[in-house]
Amino acid sequence: MLIIEGLTRRYGDRVAVDDVCLEVPRGSFVGVIGRSGAGKSTLLRMVNRLADPTAGRILWEGKNVTALRGRELRDWRARCAMVFQQFNLSGRLDVLTNVLVGRLNKVPAHRSLLHLWSNEDRAIGLSALERFDIAELAGRRAEHLSGGQQQRVAIARALVQEPDIILADEPIASLDPRNTRIVMDALARINRDFGITVLCNLHSLDIARAYCDRLVGLSDGRLVFDGPPDALDEAAARELYGLEADEVADAAPAPPVTLPFALPV
Numbered sequence: 001m002l003i004i005e006g007l008t009r010r011y012g013d014r015v016a017v018d019d020v021c022l023e024v025p026r027g028s029f030v031g032v033i034g035r036s037g038a039g040k041s042t043l044l045r046m047v048n049r050l051a052d053p054t055a056g057r058i059l060w061e062g063k064n065v066t067a068l069r070g071r072e073l074r075d076w077r078a079r080c081a082m083v084f085q086q087f088n089l090s091g092r093l094d095v096l097t098n099v100l101v102g103r104l105n106k107v108p109a110h111r112s113l114l115h116l117w118s119n120e121d122r123a124i125g126l127s128a129l130e131r132f133d134i135a136e137l138a139g140r141r142a143e144h145l146s147g148g149q150q151q152r153v154a155i156a157r158a159l160v161q162e163p164d165i166i167l168a169d170e171p172i173a174s175l176d177p178r179n180t181r182i183v184m185d186a187l188a189r190i191n192r193d194f195g196i197t198v199l200c201n202l203h204s205l206d207i208a209r210a211y212c213d214r215l216v217g218l219s220d221g222r223l224v225f226d227g228p229p230d231a232l233d234e235a236a237a238r239e240l241y242g243l244e245a246d247e248v249a250d251a252a253p254a255p256p257v258t259l260p261f262a263l264p265v
Helices: 040-048 070-079 095-106 109-113 119-131 147-160 177-194 204-213 232-247
Strands: 002-011 012-024 031-032 054-059 078-082 165-169 197-202 216-220 222-227
Touching: 002 031, 002 095, 012 054, 012 222, 031 040, 031 177, 031 204, 040 078, 040 165, 040 197, 054 165, 054 197, 095 147, 095 197, 095 222, 109 197, 119 147, 147 165, 147 177, 165 177, 177 197, 177 204, 197 204, 216 232, 222 232
Parallel strands: 031 197, 031 216, 078 165, 165 197
Antiparallel strands: 002 012, 002 054, 216 222
């Protein structure tokens, strides 16, 4: 279980996250919602320890994540994978190499620096790409892919880390409706079939309702909503988004896009 106790992050006089407390059981798919600047990205970055809390603690299975340093911190970041809005791929590298970056914590440093990947690592990377129906792109440079393809590569990279948690920070913000569904379907299948906990920052309420089994709402860094999607009524949405509430309630999501997703034994 992921436990967040009194988590706070200040930047000078500004409070980005304010005394947030959460318990997230293993295998959950949690949508973190709220307007831009509400503290969603800062919250996820603190869980991954890309940003350090000003106060509070993060616990995973009873271990204090906020106290980790050195090798233990690197191990945590491997177990707590990040998927970013802007993909964070190396455009000049081929797709397979970008995916294999997710294996860095599992191979000796000299091999990873020289891209001396083992046959086993390559097989794992190709298998991840095949799950998202993009194995044929393995040799193509990442900069030549569409946004939806790049995000699927980023999710494949997260998956080969063999994580306990995936933190997805606005993973569909720059995607068209079809690629939005493909990416969200990919995250939902990872959650369902692997039992990996997913925390996903989302702007669209309808997407959040369609894919998440629990919603956590932030406003000015404070936790103002925590419950099932059905409990997010119009009044709660307006507390979170104010005048933007109607804008973030999109049309009903299109049917899921089916992709091959064979899982290896």
